[in-house]
Amino acid sequence: MTALSMTKYPRFFLCLLPFLLLFLQGCIGDNTIAVQLNDDVLGLIVFKSDIQDPSSHLSSWNEDDDTPCSWKFVRCNPVTNRVSEISLDNLGLSGRIGKGLEKLQHLKALSLSGNNFSGDVTPEKLALPTNSLEILNLSRNRLSGRIPSSLVKMSLIRVLDLSENLLSGPVPDNLFDSCFSLHSLSLAGNSLEGSIPSTISRCLSLNNFNISNNRFSGNLDFVSGFWTLERIRTLDLSRNLLSGSIPQGISSLHYLKEFLVQGNHFSETLPSDLGLCIHLASIDFGDNHFTGGLSDSIQSLNSLTRFGLANNLLSGDFPHWIGELRKLEYLDFSGNGFTGSLPSTMGDMKSLIFLSLSNNKLSGIIPSSLGYCTKLSVIHLSGNSFNGSIPEDLFDLALEEADLSKNQITGSIPTGSSKLFESLHVLDLSSNKIKGTIPAEMGLFSNLKYLNLSWNNLQSRIPPEFGLFRNLTVLDLRSSALYGSIPGDLCDSGSLDILQLDGNSLTGQIPEEIGNCSSLYLLSLSHNKLTGPIPKSISKISKLKILKMEFNQLSGEIPMELGKLQYLLAVNVSYNRLIGRLPVRGIFQSLDQSSLQGNLGICSPLLKGPCKMNVSKPLVLDPNAYNTQMDGGDHKHHSESSPLTAKSHHKLFLSVSAIIAISAATLIVIGVVIISLLNISARKRLAFVEEALESMCSSSSRSGASVAVGKLILFDSRSTLEGLENPVSLLNKANEIGEGVFGTVYKVSLGADHNHQERTVFVIKKLVTSNITQYPEDFDREVRILAKAKHPNIVSLKGYYWTPQIQLLVLEYAPNGSLQSRLHERHPSSQPLSWPQRFKILLGTAKGLAHLHHSIRPPIVHYNLKPSNILLDENFNPRISDFGLSRLLTKLDKHVISNRFQSALGYVAPEMACQSLRVNEKCDVYGFGVLILELVTGRRPVEYGEDNVVILSDHARVLLEEGNVLECVDQSIGDYPEDEVLPVLKLALVCTSQVPSSRPSMAEVVQILHVIKTPVPQRLEVF
Structure with a gap:
């Protein structure tokens, strides 16, 4: 057998190779070493044939070699010459892990981390040499399905890492029945759920246990065996759905170094014996519901380097003993209710790098001893009641972030040192009582990206040195008693995203150089004393979304060039001295009265004042630009000059x-x-074609279909669930939870397979039989396309069931029901949706629609967006359901369209009224705009009174033109931020434009909502 023949027909010879090996074994008798070596070669070559290696990392793996021991990434036992270790980490490999590896019966360590391997982890799909493996690392891939109890031989395995994959479902309780050798287990970063297996307490040799970033639920009382794992060093339960209290007994974990439970639903007090775990180096209890104070025993944790308690309900005095924790590097007590002052002994924490005490009830001065913390890089003290001045020693450190906002700090801004000039990225001193000039030296902050000095009493000019900033993205100087002119070189860097100078006493003209701010998306100059015209150069700021210039003394006409700003979302030029026509393009033709009023003579049908033009006679170009107002003061002039x-x-x-x-x-x-x-002609031709196809398909279907009929097909596991041999039996009236155009919805509890005792709640949708695809291959193909639309804000399609008489879809269950029930059918005893919840629902829905429209080809159009098709999970995150079901229809006949229009009255875009089949994504944008109005107002899209019918979008548009749009906001919301609600309402009216091309795309909607929610970016978004 030549190498040339092997290369020419590799698959053929790979299939014959086992028989050839048997033949050779018979020829050489007891000399079996060659056969054994060829087993390893065969297994690795078969494994290689199932994967893609775009960078040819495995080019040294040659089937002509007698042994793989010289191959790259392969190690052999020097005694037996058998493959003992394979390490293929971070090589960009993809495909499936086939059955070739089971040939390697002496393989002890297998690491495939950081690749793109996919497929189920069931024994049928993932064949591993379970009788020899001691180390298995499959982390950071795309493996899916449920973890089987027979994945590996637990009595041998020492390290098992399945983190950051797509694994789902519960973990088998019997997986750890014989885990005597297990030292390290990581299941982090999957979608695993259910309770933590109680048998984990049998893993007495366990050092590392990490199940973070999953959906595990329940409490730790029944897993009290945790406290018997005396060798445990790292215990990471963070970012799950665990609840209840943390039981006593943690002090028995003598070697525990890391205890991380942040991001759960734990409550009650912190464990009182925590201070007895003397080797603890890292504690994080953040983002839970813990109450009470801190035990003084914690001060004995001399090895502690990380201490996190952020966003709980803790109270009491700030611990005076905190300085005893000399090795502390990370301290985060933000978002609690701690009171008192900071002790001067905080300067003893010489290793401190990160300090966050924001949003507590602390008072007193900021200790100057913090200047002794020479490694301090981040200090966040915002949202307290600190007074006194900023310690100058603090500004001598090499800080990267300093947030002292929302306090009562007085005095002036320290100059800072050369260290600070090079290191500082974020400086926020807003909402204090700081006085004095802005130091010119601030222009030397070469790496500064975020500067907020707003809401102080600086009484200063804007230093021209600010033009030296090269990396600044946010400059906020609102309401700081600034005077003088705006420096022309303020935008020389071209890096600014946000420039806010509102509420000062700035004078002079807006510099023409403002057009150099090419990356700006928010420009706010309102409530100043600016004069002169609006510069045409603003039209060069192509990314601009928000432009605020109200309450100044600006004059002349609004430059027509500003109509070119296609991303402009909001403009306010009210209460200036502007005249003339509005730009004919962009946002300007849809501005409301409140954005234009208080000027000398802007020509708009919304304004009652005179219309003044800079021309000798009237030029009638736009019928909407003039009305009977022109019969006022200028009428005589017009008559004489024409x-x-x-x-x-x-x-x-x-x-x-x-x-x-x-x-x-x-x-x-x-x-x-x-x-x-x-249409009549087309219908006749379609009817003929359909009859012919039906005849052809009915004859072919008799010969047998390739897709299983009468069997439940699951996309993550092809096995039928226990108790679902006849799923139709579950569709009884007691389980019915809703009905729509495409069918009836049932809530059912499905049993797991024979290895699991848990039952999982799913939704089964029984589809209408009329016009649903009647052939299993077509149905399977279309359903699998819909199943690929995976997104956190889209309901996951788990599988389907098909027979000629009935078609079912198996869907993910959302425990908080639909938005329809929460918004319009709410029980009086339940709490109404708050504004943050409503905004989260809007943003999540927008992201889900954007995924359907822009991340899938061809795009999936929902057709039927409305509150009953927006489901809410346990955290009130929205999940879009019923998307793309029209793909399962053979045709959209009048009956289906009519039913959809009746069920979604008020949500359907006007272009669909003609029953056109050529619809696109802009129809969904219209429905989303109506959804915004419904969430903000709490009203239905169409309401019928005794004498009239109220169309919500028309009603909101009239109120906006009258400047009273906030009157329609749902009163049950309570307090809400007007600077968020108003632009959201305006966005709704843009989305519900009668002209489809005037509506934004859903990707643009997501971007706009981000801008509305965070007009000033969060600190981490600056980088």
């Missing part, structure tokens, strides 16, 4: 308008007639 009288102009204009209207109406009528005739 060859025709105003009356003749009016008649001429009306006649031209009439001609255009009649012509347009005629064209529309002709178009409707032609389309109707084409």
